Amino acid sequence: MSNKSPRSFFTKPFTHFAPPGQRIMRSVVSVWLCMVVYVLRGMRGEPFYSIIAALQCVQPYSSNMLSEGKDRIIGTLIGAFWGSAILFFELLPEGGSFRTTVLFYILLGIFSGLVMYSTVLLGIAQYALFAAVVFLGIAMYHIEDANPYIHVFYRTLETIIGVGVAIVVNSVHLPRVRDKETLFVSGIDYVLFREDRELSRYTKVELNRFLDEGMQFSVSTRQTPATVREILSEVNLRLPIIAMDGAVLYDLHSMKYVRTEKIEPDLVRLITDFLHSEGMPFFVNTVQDNLLVIYFKDYKDLILEEVKDAYHDGAPHEPLYEHALSKSAYLSMARLYRKKRISPYRNYVRTNAEITEDVVYILAIDHSENIDRLHEKLMAQPWADRCRTNFDTFDCEEGEKILRIYTAGANRTAMLEQLRRYVGAPRTVTFGSDPGECDVLIVDAAHGRMVKELKKRYAPVSLKGWRNIIHM
Structure with missing residues (x-):
């Protein structure tokens, strides 16, 4: 994969942006329908709340829509109940003095916490947010109304209307015939x-x-x-x-x-001997007991640790490998290993043992020109017709290429x-x-x-x- 940073919003061409999706279009229709219902009701009520409920309930998946709608309605009913109770018992002070205002704010916070805590005690904490929002809307802006209970009624009704509109809009589709056999x-x-x-x-x-x-x-x-x-x-x-x-x-x-289509053991030996002779390190990917086990040769920590130039510029004290390794190849291999080893679905094993059983494919990674030369030599081997190869640049750095070697019978x-x-x-x-x-x-x-x-x-x-x- 390239090291190039992704293009920013300002550098992407306008052709990158997709047209509005179904959720946006259905949201537009939902707003229109909420206003139509408002007009049909003689312009009574507060359509703002039905629109908000509808927009929140228009979801990509039906299960999400129904869950969101239920949350909105139940949360609204809980908030409306507490708002009505506060109004009925006149628990919030009215007046314009400084002391009254301070007391109002203190009690408002306490009652908001009480509303949310009540949902916890009832085992319905998922409705706490909606309940608190509805309660605050009643307590903060309608406590001094001549008849604040009208707002409580309309607030509840508008939410139900909005949820209903969203369900209708989400349930209407173009006539389609679904092919569930192909x-x-x-x-x-x-x-x-x-x-x-x-x-x-x-x-x-x-x-x-x-x-x-x-x-x-x-x-x-x-x-x-x-x-x-x-x-x-x-x-x-x-x-x-x-x-x-x-x-x-x-x-x-x-x-x-x-x-699984596995490589025959004798062919595995031929391939690995060839790669050894070319000084090309590699991963042997096997499937054992439904686990992906990836083996690689012990290169005296050259693969696992940061590679020191001293290993390449001077002769090591003991031979690390019977053939001269490609420096660029095991640097690429080390990077790929460090990136992939964190996955819980991969099991890397470092070993000097010969692995020939249950092999699905063999992977080598290096600079593109080196992989191309290696592939050309591989295809010239007398047993090459028993193999199938492919190239890949996924997970590669700039200029790298991956070569995978399979049995000839493995194909999509x-x-x-x-x-x-x-x-x-x-x-x-x-x-x-x-x-x-x-x-x-x-x-x-x-x-x-x-x-x-x-x-x-x-x-x-x-x-x-x-x-x-x-x-x-």
């Missing part, structure tokens, strides 16, 4: 990710909404399951994912490898077929950034492009979906 599979890098390698809020919200509706969706990536967990932690993936460029099928929920197409059979889907639709390797080509990952293309295929607008116009 298996949709997307790449991650430059497909789901934006240029800054972060999921847009639109992408997260829409994907999670589709998944909640029952869409069959997964991802296919060259990254490890550990990396997918980290970068897609806010997406509720339910199906197994295709990871390690098709070498494994992994279930994120059960944390089990459903299927074959693993996609395994996933299709596993979920029982009659067909698949894939989204990617490489022409000829996917059904739907995503040229620009900005503005949630992939999710928009997915929506066209998963839930196209059709009059056949008229039954789905109203749903939570």
